[in-house]
Amino acid sequence: MPEPALVASHLGKVYPTARGGKPALTDLSLEVPNGRVYGLIGRNGAGKTTFVRIAATQLAPTSGDLRVLGRDIRREMPEIRKRIACVPQESRPLYFLNTEEVVYLYLKMRGMDPVEARRRTRDAMEELSLTEYRKRLVARLSGGLRRRTLCAMVLASDAEVLFLDEPTTGLDPIARREVWEAVRRTIREHRTIVLTTHYLDEAEALSSRLALIERGELKLEGSPEELRARVRYPYRVLIQDPFPAADLAPYGRVTPVEGGHLVFAREADARELARVALERGARVSMGPVDLEDIFLEVVGRSIEEDGSSETEIET
Amino acid sequence: MTERHRLRSLLTFVQLNGIIPIRTQPLFLLNLLASPLSFLFFIFIVSRGALIQYGVMGGMVLTMLSVGTGLQSDLTHYRHDLKFQDVVVASPVEAPIYVAGMALSELVYSLPAIAVFVLIFVAAGWATVTNVLVVAGVLVLVWAFACALAFTLATYFQDVRETFLFSPLISLGLTVIPPVYYPITYLPAWAQTAALFSPTTYAAELVQASVGLVALPFATEVRDWIVLVAFVVGLLLLAAVKARWQEP
Numbered sequence: 001m002p003e004p005a006l007v008a009s010h011l012g013k014v015y016p017t018a019r020g021g022k023p024a025l026t027d028l029s030l031e032v033p034n035g036r037v038y039g040l041i042g043r044n045g046a047g048k049t050t051f052v053r054i055a056a057t058q059l060a061p062t063s064g065d066l067r068v069l070g071r072d073i074r075r076e077m078p079e080i081r082k083r084i085a086c087v088p089q090e091s092r093p094l095y096f097l098n099t100e101e102v103v104y105l106y107l108k109m110r111g112m113d114p115v116e117a118r119r120r121t122r123d124a125m126e127e128l129s130l131t132e133y134r135k136r137l138v139a140r141l142s143g144g145l146r147r148r149t150l151c152a153m154v155l156a157s158d159a160e161v162l163f164l165d166e167p168t169t170g171l172d173p174i175a176r177r178e179v180w181e182a183v184r185r186t187i188r189e190h191r192t193i194v195l196t197t198h199y200l201d202e203a204e205a206l207s208s209r210l211a212l213i214e215r216g217e218l219k220l221e222g223s224p225e226e227l228r229a230r231v232r233y234p235y236r237v238l239i240q241d242p243f244p245a246a247d248l249a250p251y252g253r254v255t256p257v258e259g260g261h262l263v264f265a266r267e268a269d270a271r272e273l274a275r276v277a278l279e280r281g282a283r284v285s286m287g288p289v290d291l292e293d294i295f296l297e298v299v300g301r302s303i304e305e306d307g308s309s310e311t312e313i314e315t
Numbered sequence: 316m317t318e319r320h321r322l323r324s325l326l327t328f329v330q331l332n333g334i335i336p337i338r339t340q341p342l343f344l345l346n347l348l349a350s351p352l353s354f355l356f357f358i359f360i361v362s363r364g365a366l367i368q369y370g371v372m373g374g375m376v377l378t379m380l381s382v383g384t385g386l387q388s389d390l391t392h393y394r395h396d397l398k399f400q401d402v403v404v405a406s407p408v409e410a411p412i413y414v415a416g417m418a419l420s421e422l423v424y425s426l427p428a429i430a431v432f433v434l435i436f437v438a439a440g441w442a443t444v445t446n447v448l449v450v451a452g453v454l455v456l457v458w459a460f461a462c463a464l465a466f467t468l469a470t471y472f473q474d475v476r477e478t479f480l481f482s483p484l485i486s487l488g489l490t491v492i493p494p495v496y497y498p499i500t501y502l503p504a505w506a507q508t509a510a511l512f513s514p515t516t517y518a519a520e521l522v523q524a525s526v527g528l529v530a531l532p533f534a535t536e537v538r539d540w541i542v543l544v545a546f547v548v549g550l551l552l553l554a555a556v557k558a559r560w561q562e563p
Contacts, residue, residue, distance in 0.1 A: 016563075056405040059562045077561070078409070082316075086405035091398035096339040097331065108327040110406050111320030137339065163405065 003070050005161050005192035006032035006055055011064035013050050013216075024050040025216045027064070032209070035190040037183060039207030041200060041295065043303055047216040048196040049089050049165055055194065056086040056163045069160060085110075085159035087150045089166045089196070093138045099149045100125065100134040106153045124156035127182045129175075143170040151179050161192045168202060180206055200291035200303060210291075214299045228288055231297050233264035236289050237273050241282040248273070253297075264289065264297070316407050324408050328416025332389065333423035347385075347428045351377045358496050366497055368439065372450075372522045373496035375432045376515055379454050380489055382421040383461025388478045390417065390469035410560040418462040429454075441526045449525040453518045456543050460514050463550035466558045488513060495519045498529055514546035 011028040014021040025047045032038040040048040053059035055068055057077050066073040068080045093102040103124055107117035125131045128148050138146060151167050164183075168176045176199075183193055183206055197203050203210055204224050212220040212227070220227055228234045233252050240260040248254045251273040252265030260282075263273060270286055277284045295303050316324070336343060351374035358370035393399035403413055436442060436450070464485070472478055490496075492506060493513040499520065502510060510516040517539040524531040531539070 053401070053562075056401070057561060058401050058404045078407075081405065082407040084405050086402060088398040088401040091402060092396070094331065094393075094397065094399065096336050101331070101335065105327055105331045106402070109324050109331075109403070109408060111316050111324050111408075157406075159406075 002034045004031045005034045005069060006030075006038075006194065007065075007067045008051070008055075009065045011051070011054065011066055012062050013047075013054060013059070014062045023216055025054075025061075028213075028216070028218050029064075030211050030218060030221055032192060032194060034192055035187065036208040037187055037193045037195055037206045039203035039210040040194065040196040040213060041198075041203050041210060041291070041303065042196075042213035043299070043301070043305055044198075046213045048213055050216070051213070052086070052163050052165050052194060052196055053088075056084060056088075057081055058086070058088075083160045084163065085154040085157045085161075086163040087154050087165060087167055091150060092146055093149050093153070095139040096137065098135050098137050099130055099141065099145070099152075102138060102149050103153045103156050107156060110157060112158065120156040124152040124182075127155070127178075127185065128152045129178055144172055144175050147171055148175055148179065151182065155182050155186055159191070161194065162186065164193060164195045166196055166198065168197065168199065176202065198303060200295065204291050212295065212298060219298050220294070224291070227291070227294050231289065231294050233266060233297065234289055235265050235267050235270035236287060236293055237263045237265060237270050237277070238285045239263065239273075239277050239282050240284075243277065243280070243282055264293065316409065320407070321409070321412055324412050325416045325419070328413065329420045329423055331420070332417060333420030337424060337427070343424075344427050347378070347381060347425055348431060350381060351375075351428070351432070354496055368526065368528055369497050369523065371432060371435050371439070372526065372528070373490075373519065375429065375436075375450065375454060376457055376495050376518055376522065377490050378425055378428045378432065379457040380461045380486075380515065381428075382418075382425045382458055383465040384478075384482050384485065385424065386417060386421045386462055387465035387469050387472075387481075388475055389421070390465060391472040391478050392475045394469070395472075395474060404560060410558075414466060414558075418458075421462070422458060439526075446525045450522050453521045453525075453543070456547050457515065457518050459547045460543075460550055463547065463554045466554040467550065470558050489515045493519065498523070514543055517543045517546075 013025040355370040493516040
């Protein structure tokens with residue numbers, strides 16, 4: 001069995017503050033398998049970026065251990081850095097370069113042979129539909145194109161583990177899909193991608209495993225199917241016509257929605273409720289819970305709710 | 316990384332932060348020339364031409380110091396606004412390569428401004444082998460000092476606007492009070508003492524002496540070189556201790 005790309009054991013991070021320190025990660029243990037996309041999901045300030053920054057050797061951990069590609073994050077940083085690449089959250093390319101230069105010079109900066117760097121630049125620009133913008137200055141690009149350029153930059157590299165921190169923020173739906181395709185192609189090259197995202201559809205579409213982080217703690221970890229299996233109510237039933245809420249309560253957790261109710265239930269209860277509702281002539285749809293539902297059940301809040309004020313530190 | 320990879324990486328920083336910005340926005344070059352030429356003009360008018368030679372030598376020193384000011388802004392901007400330093404940290408590039416590459420890139424960026432002063436230097440008939448060696452040596456030390464100062468200060472800045480606040484203070488401490496544009500004897504006694512705390516005083520004395528503007532005893536010349544080198548080494552050591560590649 002191949003060695004995991006990342007192994008975190010009881011990892012902790014406390015940011016120094018005037019009042020003695022603010023914890024951002026607490027006792028976090030997880031394994032990121034090799035050659036897959038691993039999604040980190042959580043609200044703003046949950047600790048996702050702190051984890052990525054530690055793993056990308058940009059930030060020192062306070063406690064615990066982390067091994068990247070079998071190397072210790074404290075003692076073997078130079079070895080790790082040769083094999084990783086990162087698009088940090090809120091990063092922007094240098095505004096006076098054109099898009100082609102951003103990718104090409106990044107590869108050369110990593111020490112890549114110029115001929116190889118040219119070839120990889122051309123391929124990455126094509127993959128992310130950036131060829132028509134290759135001579136355009138970054139300063140004149142939209143925010144979405146700038147993010148795409150940064151993605152092209154690290155995807156073109158020869159790094160074995162790529163850290164993409166909120167890579168598709170600000171992209172339109174088509175551009176997001178292009179980044180997804182590029183990510184999938186990268187995985188076919190047996191590289192590992194650690195992805196943090198606010199978009200739960202993106203996390204589910206790309207990740208083979210997911211970690212749900214809240215207030216610096218790992219709340220849930222596994223494949224999307226495993227996550228569904230671990231929640232109390234793995235199915236959702238949407239009843240769109242007026243239906244007495246009291247009649248729904250025995251089946252599971254009831255949430256009022258516009259024009260009806262959403263019921264989270266176990267599989268057998270969900271089937272039974274759907275049957276009863278159809279018999280009464282209500283419009284019904286039923287299916288497994290999605291990541292948003294799982295998130296809501298585990299955290300008790302929507303992923304859209306900002307959690308950074310609770311940690312007081314941008315993490 | 317092999318030595319070849321390191322060299323390629325270093326030259327890439329020179330290209331992306333020194334050569335490409337000149338191509339993209341040549342007007343920046345005028346900006347770099349503005350301060351030294353303004354001082355030169357001011358000195359020329361006030362002294363009715365008598366101190367023009369001091370102005371030329373001072374302009375060279377000031378241009379090299381401006382490299383540090385530019386580096387300080389770039390480092391802060393790249394680190395905090397663009398997160399470029401984070402991109403570089405998570406790559407095979409080693410910290411000394413980034414440091415040297417960025418410092419060299421600023422030097423390349425300032426070469427056109429230096430060239431203007433070199434032209435005046437040659438036109439004035441000062442370009443003997445000895446003079447060129449002394450002036451080049453002093454300017455390299457001023458550049459190293461300015462870069463080390465930039466790396467140390469950039470560690471503390473959280474926003475590029477902070478660098479704009481500090482630049483006038485640095486300019487006051489390194490180019491206005493120290494006798495960069497005039498002989499040290501023009502200063503009152505207290506200011507002469509204060510000027511001894513600035514490395515630019517020693518740099519200015521050496522370049523002024525090299526072209527015969529002031530007469531320095533041999534012992535003073537040796538002292539100036541030693542103090543200037545000590546400033547550079549001290550600040551480089553401080554930068555090495557304080558500058559952070561990985562955040563704690």
